[in-house]
Amino acid sequence: MTNTDWPLWEVFVRSRRGLSHTHAGSLHAPDAEFALRNARDLYTRRGEGVSIWVVPSSAITASSPDEKDPFFEPAADKPYRHPTFYEIPEGVKHL
């Protein structure tokens, strides 16, 4: 049986104008043009999108799950980045 190893692509769909593209899934295609067409047929059969991005999966660099804690730690001890950190007297409006 002949198989052809088409590369894997990640598909991002903008569901409507004003929203950002969101990851929808992945698919195989020989090149970017086919990837776009396949993505249209696979992920927008019911008008789920107004714009599609396709990215070769191999081009994505991801943070590694086992360094999750140290990697994201700098954000954990900075509660003052959140508006709820600050105490404002009752009755002060529009703040």
Added chain:
Amino acid sequence: MATAAAHQAYGTTEDTADTGAYERAFDAAVAADERIEPRDWMPDAYRATLVRQMAQHAHSEIIGMQPEANWITRAPSLRRKAILMAKVQDEAGHGLYLYSAAETLGTSRDELLDKLHSGRQKYSSIFNYPTLTWADVGAIGWLVDGAAITNQVPLCRCSYGPYARAMVRICKEESFHQRQGYELLLALGRGTPEQHAMAQDAVNRWWWPSLMMFGPPDDESAHSAQSMTWKIKRHSNDELRQRFVDICVPQAESLGLTLPDPDLRWNEERGHYDFGPIDWTEFKEVLKGNGPCNEQRLTQRRRAHEEGAWVRESAAAYAARHTSRTDGASKPGETGATRA
């Protein structure tokens, strides 16, 4: 390792120095109803179970295209034909969502297809029954897609993220499948006596195989308990089967059709419908390959794959040529072909 590709699977147990800590993190995530994502550590058996289940599920979607596609050219109206084509196309899409999800676990698409074609991985035994009349298209939509929905809705909360997300997409699309089937049977049920009889005959033939779609009874289900612990599965086979029966009985009444089970009756005490015994010998025979269409389905699948080879090859050749041209760096020996 600082970075890696998004889909690259995390090492297996052997590669990790401290399996215990990883295992505790995995168990805690599952217990807290968090999702496991592709690059998280997971037990080898969890990975193997998911690959088996998702592959079987993907294969079922694409093999399931065959019995219905059998009626596309003979649909009784343009409306029904357009609906059926859209439905069969959806099933192809479901297969692709699931193959992609399975690939996040480190298997390749080609490997999965090879295993289907060589009979090393299975698909749902329901698709080994023939579609004898147009009414079968209705019975499949109502009962087979209906049973699939009952099975799949809880899978939207499956512990493995990519599988759960694929199921959310699939479930949204399945409801059209079930409704078009129901509407088709309704039209036949309200038609001529011959049409009514055809609808009833289709329901008679598809009812029991649909109940078998939920798998063997709980006390004989080999993988159920572990899958429940891992939250791949959320309800037992018998529980889902009962839920399906309870849903179908009033729906059949509205269709003006009966279900072929003399033991079917409301049980006040249980708050459920009682139903007759399922012929598990038949189920096992079909699973073993002795159903009416096993041979035909696999032969057709292999042929479709082989006959599509030239399309895959020429697309790959076109892509290679196109890429080398835009890169401005054609490989030796390619220049002649490019100019040809």
